[in-house]
Amino acid sequence: MRLAHCSDLHLLSLDGARALDFASKRWIGGMNLLTNRGRHYHTEAFEDMVEDLNASGVDHLVCTGDVTNLALEQEFRFARARFDKLTLGPSGVTVLPGNHDAYVDAGRAYFTTVFADYCTTDPGWEWSDGDPSPWPLVRVRGAVAIIGLSTSHQTPWFTAYGRAGERQLDRLAAALADHRLRGLCRVVAIHHPPAGRRAESVIRGFRDRERFAAILAEHGAELVVHGHEHRDLRVTLPTPTGTVDILGVPSGTYEASRPEKTARYRIFEIEDGKVISHHLRVWHRDRRIFERDDHEPAARAASA
Numbered sequence: 001m002r003l004a005h006c007s008d009l010h011l012l013s014l015d016g017a018r019a020l021d022f023a024s025k026r027w028i029g030g031m032n033l034l035t036n037r038g039r040h041y042h043t044e045a046f047e048d049m050v051e052d053l054n055a056s057g058v059d060h061l062v063c064t065g066d067v068t069n070l071a072l073e074q075e076f077r078f079a080r081a082r083f084d085k086l087t088l089g090p091s092g093v094t095v096l097p098g099n100h101d102a103y104v105d106a107g108r109a110y111f112t113t114v115f116a117d118y119c120t121t122d123p124g125w126e127w128s129d130g131d132p133s134p135w136p137l138v139r140v141r142g143a144v145a146i147i148g149l150s151t152s153h154q155t156p157w158f159t160a161y162g163r164a165g166e167r168q169l170d171r172l173a174a175a176l177a178d179h180r181l182r183g184l185c186r187v188v189a190i191h192h193p194p195a196g197r198r199a200e201s202v203i204r205g206f207r208d209r210e211r212f213a214a215i216l217a218e219h220g221a222e223l224v225v226h227g228h229e230h231r232d233l234r235v236t237l238p239t240p241t242g243t244v245d246i247l248g249v250p251s252g253t254y255e256a257s258r259p260e261k262t263a264r265y266r267i268f269e270i271e272d273g274k275v276i277s278h279h280l281r282v283w284h285r286d287r288r289i290f291e292r293d294d295h296e297p298a299a300r301a302a303s304a
């Protein structure tokens with residue numbers, strides 16, 4: 001079983017954006033986008049990634065959010081049209097929202113509507129605790145169980161922190177302890193880094209990191225993947241049987257002056273309920289292809 005992970009695509013389409021859409025918090029993002037982001041995040045990179053994934057025969061793709069920039073409805077439709085070119089189809093691709101997809105409250109609704117079939121939970125895993133929120137989603141694919149959290153809400157200007165909330169974390173604990181997932185490779189997917197120095201940031205971090213760590217310490221997991229920081233990051237958290245890797249991947253569409261951040265995604269090889277290896281595939285813009293990169297940046301992991 002092979003699982004791919006990408007993140008932070010920030011797919012850009014301002015076609016038809018009404019001036020009104022830039023009111024409120026979007027004004028900051030709009031300015032940022034026009035002055036900087038648009039030059040560094042390339043839709044062609046994701047189009048090339050889709051071709052690479054279609055040729056590679058991976059079994060499932062997880063995208064940990066920030067598919068858009070400003071959470072405009074037309075951005076979600078633009079992004080969805082590109083996801084729809086994946087031959088895996090919506091049941092073979094799991095997409096979570098990031099903070100840019102919840103830039104304003106309306107964005108959360110657009111994500112839920114436009115990406116609905118990329119984030120449905122499996123039958124039998126609907127939550128019955130009286131809270132209508134569907135998160136976290138649970139999707140079992142072969143020997144892999146994906147538990148996907150939603151941590152993004154509209155936050156005050158100049159902030160981008162995440163929060164899962166007590167109810168969602170109660171459900172995470174219940175899923176990890178559920179007998180139906182016994183023996184499977186339990187993969188927790190989340191936009192914000194849930195552990196390490198970056199999770200502690202008041203501005204960009206994860207407010208529920210202490211409870212998250214306590215849940216993993218009690219119930220374990222086989223892998224945690226995240227995005228948000230646009231960097232290769234690795235930290236670990238204790239589990240009942242040892243530790244679990246918490247791996248962040250850089251943006252899937254970035255290309256500018258910093259080669260270590262060039263667009264990439266990761267493939268995990270999974271056997272007998274465990275991750276046995278993983279590697280990166282990195283974009284070569286000049287040739288419009290992704291190629292395997294065996295130089296996993298272990299040195300940078302220490303600074304996570």
Ligand SMILES: [Fe+2]
Pocket residue numbers: 008010066098100228229230
């Ligand atoms: Fe991002």
Ligand SMILES: [Fe+2]
Pocket residue numbers: 066098099100160191227228229
């Ligand atoms: Fe983010």
